[in-house]
Amino acid sequence: QVQLVESGGGLVQAGDSLRLSCAASGRTFSSYAMGWFRQTPGKEREFVAAITWNAITTYRRYADSLKGRFTISRDNAKNTVYLQMNSLKPEDTAVYYCAAGRAGGSRDYSLRSAYDSWGQGTQVTVSS
Numbered sequence: 001q002v003q004l005v006e007s008g009g010g011l012v013q014a015g016d017s018l019r020l021s022c023a024a025s026g027r028t029f030s031s032y033a034m035g036w037f038r039q040t041p042g043k044e045r046e047f048v049a050a051i052t053w054n055a056i057t058t059y060r061r062y063a064d065s066l067k068g069r070f071t072i073s074r075d076n077a078k079n080t081v082y083l084q085m086n087s088l089k090p091e092d093t094a095v096y097y098c099a100a101g102r103a104g105g106s107r108d109y110s111l112r113s114a115y116d117s118w119g120q121g122t123q124v125t126v127s128s
Helices: none
Strands: 004-007 010-013 018-024 032-039 046-053 058-062 070-075 080-085 094-102 122-127
Touching: 004 094, 018 032, 018 094, 018 122, 032 070, 032 080, 046 070, 046 080, 058 070
Parallel strands: 010 122
Antiparallel strands: 004 018, 018 080, 032 046, 032 094, 046 058, 070 080, 094 122
């Protein structure tokens, strides 16, 4: 498994932007698919975005409700995955979790079950 540490959360106002980072340990970071999920009290952890790639291209997938506002990216040289969040809304308030799962196969990376490692989460609060 890989160890994950999120950072970059905080308190912002509606309309602001925020970039979350997730630093991963281990030398095999590039072999993992990476995802972001979020959770609010009393609700299940929900999919936000995922990023995978092969030798030809990079694949990104987003929750339908977040397309156009959130962007996932990764820097394999830094073992880090990012989540750029723009035009934030109060309903984006949540704890955001980074996750890593073995790439390849036919996994659905919008599902929590596709991931083997999770970070501790970082709080994002958006005030109106």
